[in-house]
Amino acid sequence: MLTLLLFLAILVAAVADWVAVAKGWKKIEYIAKPITMVFLFGCLALVGGFSTTPLMFFGLGIFFSLAGDIFLMISYASFSDRWFLPGLAAFLLAHVAYIIGLNLPLGEPSLLWAIGIGVILAMTAARLLRRILAGVREKGLPRLVFPVVAYGTVITLMLLSAILTIYRVDWKTSASGLVSVGAILFYTSDIILAWNKFVRPIRNGRVMNIVAYHLGQIALIIGALVQFGK
Secondary structure (H helix, E strand, O other): OHHHHHHHHHHHHHHHHHHHHHHOOHHHHHHHHHHHHHHHHHHHHHHOOOOOHHHHHHHHHHHHHHHHHHHHHHHHHHOOHHHHHHHHHHHHHHHHHHHHHHOOOOOOOOHHHHHHHHHHHHHHHHHHHHHHHHHHHHOOOHHHHHHHHHHHHHHHHHHHHHHHHHHOOOOOHHHHHHHHHHHHHHHHHHHHHHHHHHHOOOOOHHHHHHHHHHHHHHHHHHHHHHHHOO
């Protein structure tokens, strides 16, 4: 019962944040966005209890994501890029934690699938990064080039790690499906954010970004709990 209530709290907080972003209700957004991740962390702790090493890393992923949320909210509130880099660094660490969580214990996916999917993702990421980096340079922000490349590389590795769980015999089908969908949504949310910030504004881009972000995080954590929970 407590788990169900906590899950409902996650959804209510997330939807409140989506509405706040759509309506421009900044005060509600600044409360609802971090509280969604706090509730998600609580759900992971309550259901999984950090009983396995992978769940500990998923917990770290939520923690760093929460830090990234706070830094980016400060950046938006102050209309300054000063806090963008700390936010980017926090999310990079979140993806590193998710990569470790998704690969513990080490599995043995088909080498053919790993290479094939890896090449497709690398080509896709390269094309997206090329356009985003052009926007970064056009805005006179050369100091962000390396951090953006590093972040793009790490999140692509996170997406690859999630998708490859589908081809691992040690992963449950439902769990691998959830983490794969979650990683795709998380990846999509970051593309929207970067495109909106550096390339050109997307209509309702911030709303699409936050919806994809929250649904991606929720799917990743639920998938981890299905796979590694008690």
